[in-house]
Amino acid sequence: xxxxxxxxxxxxxxxxxxxxxxxxxxxxxxxxxxxxxxxxxxxxxxxxxxxxxxxxxxxxxxxxxxxxxxxxxxxxxxxxxxxxxxxxxxxxxxxxxxxxxxxxxxxxxxxxxxxxxxxxxxxxxxxxxxxxxxxxxxxxxxxxxxxxxxxxxxxxxxxxxxxxxxxxxxxxxxxxxxxxxxxxxxxxxxxxxxxxxxxxxxxxxxxxxxxxxxxxxxxxxxxxxxxxxxxxxxxxxxxxxxxxxxxxx
Numbered sequence: 688x689x690x691x692x693x694x695x696x697x698x699x700x701x702x703x704x705x706x707x708x709x710x711x712x713x714x715x716x717x718x719x720x721x722x723x724x725x726x727x728x729x730x731x732x733x734x735x736x737x738x739x740x741x742x743x744x745x746x747x748x749x750x751x752x753x754x755x756x757x758x759x760x761x762x763x764x765x766x767x768x769x770x771x772x773x774x775x776x777x778x779x780x781x782x783x784x785x786x787x788x789x790x791x792x793x794x795x796x797x798x799x800x801x802x803x804x805x806x807x808x809x810x811x812x813x814x815x816x817x818x819x820x821x822x823x824x825x826x827x828x829x830x831x832x833x834x835x836x837x838x839x840x841x842x843x844x845x846x847x848x849x850x851x852x853x854x855x856x857x858x859x860x861x862x863x864x865x866x867x868x869x870x871x872x873x874x875x876x877x878x879x880x881x882x883x884x885x886x887x888x889x890x891x892x893x894x895x896x897x898x899x900x901x902x903x904x905x906x907x908x909x910x911x912x913x914x915x916x917x918x919x920x921x922x923x924x925x926x927x928x929x930x931x932x933x934x935x936x
Contacts, residue, residue, distance in 0.1 A: 688736065688740060689745070689793070689795045690736060690737075690743065691746075691786075691789070691793070691797070691798050691799070692744060692746050692761075692766070692799045693747050693748070693786050693798070693799070693812070693816075694722050694723060694726040694727075694730065694758070694801075695722075695726060695748065696748070696750060696754040696757040697721060697722075697723045697804050697806040698721075698806060700805075701719070702718045702719050706905045706907075710905050710906065711905070712902070712905075713905065720753075720754070721757065722760055722761060723801050723804045724864075725801030725802050725804070725864065726800070726801035726804075728801065728863065728864060728865075728866040729799035729801055729862045730761050730764060731867045732866050732867050733799055734765050735867065735871075738765075744768075745766070745769070745770060745793070746758060746766050746768065747769075747772070747789055748769070749771075749776045749785045750772075750776055751774070751775055752771075752773075755888055758888060759883045759886075760875055762882075762883035762886045763875035763879040763882070764875055764879060765873070765879065768886075768889070769886065769888045770789055770888070770891055771889070771890050772785040772891050777900060780896070781896050782812050783811070783816040783819055784894060784896050785893055786798070786812070786816050790816070796837075796856040798816065798817075798820075800812060800813040801861070801862055802826060802861040810861075814859075814861070816859055817858075817859035820857070820859065823854050823859070824859045825841050825843050825852060825854070825861070826843060827843045827844045827863055828842070828843050828862045828863065829843065829844050829862075829863060831860065834853070838853055839858065840853050
């Protein structure tokens with residue numbers, strides 16, 4: 688089985704966010720980037736298939752050279768091949784087109800992507816990629832099992848339960864928390880980090896697809912106001928505050 692895992696580099700949640708050019712661009716200066724957490728579940732699931740089913744696992748990232756430091760963390764975990772498509776990931780459609788092009792070129796059986804990136808939360812890339820390839824697609828995947836006859840079984844999470852689906856390969860899956868247990872998530876070892884430095888990242892040139900997205904303005908979330916405690920015996924005061932200040936009733 689050939690598996691392609693897509694990851695994106697997202698800001699660490701502890702980083703301070705700032706915007707430049709009249710708040711139209713994100714300022715990357717001083718920001719620490721990490722593997723998108725939902726993508727990390729997919730990386731670890733692919734590594735389990737590599738160890739237990741002798742799967743061939745490749746990594747793909749759509750991004751400029753600065754993302755290679757994040758890619759090497761995945762390589763340090765044990766993935767042996769990495770592909771970087773050399774373009775700025777301006778929108779979901781561009782990313783999906785680039786991933787689909789590489790998937791077509793190399794005939795992967797299984798594409799694993801995080802359900803969404805935790806910076807823009809678009810949740811569009813997995814479904815778009817599947818549509819471009821004409822592959823079956825399952826979202827919110829929390830379990831994958833390899834079956835005989837070129838089939839897999841997946842479990843996806845629903846609002847009120849779970850659903851088990853059997854699919855023929857090739858397929859695109861969007862994983863989420865639960866795809867692997869938290870205690871199964873690997874941490875790079877020193878040996879893995881040293882080995883990752885020697886691994887080659889294949890750079891593919893992009894298709895130069897124009898972006899249909901234009902960022903007008905970014906705005907930081909407003910600071911939360913202080914909590915006001917109301918005596919339980921003064922419910923009239925609470926009602927007045929909700930009506931006159933919060934204006935929610």
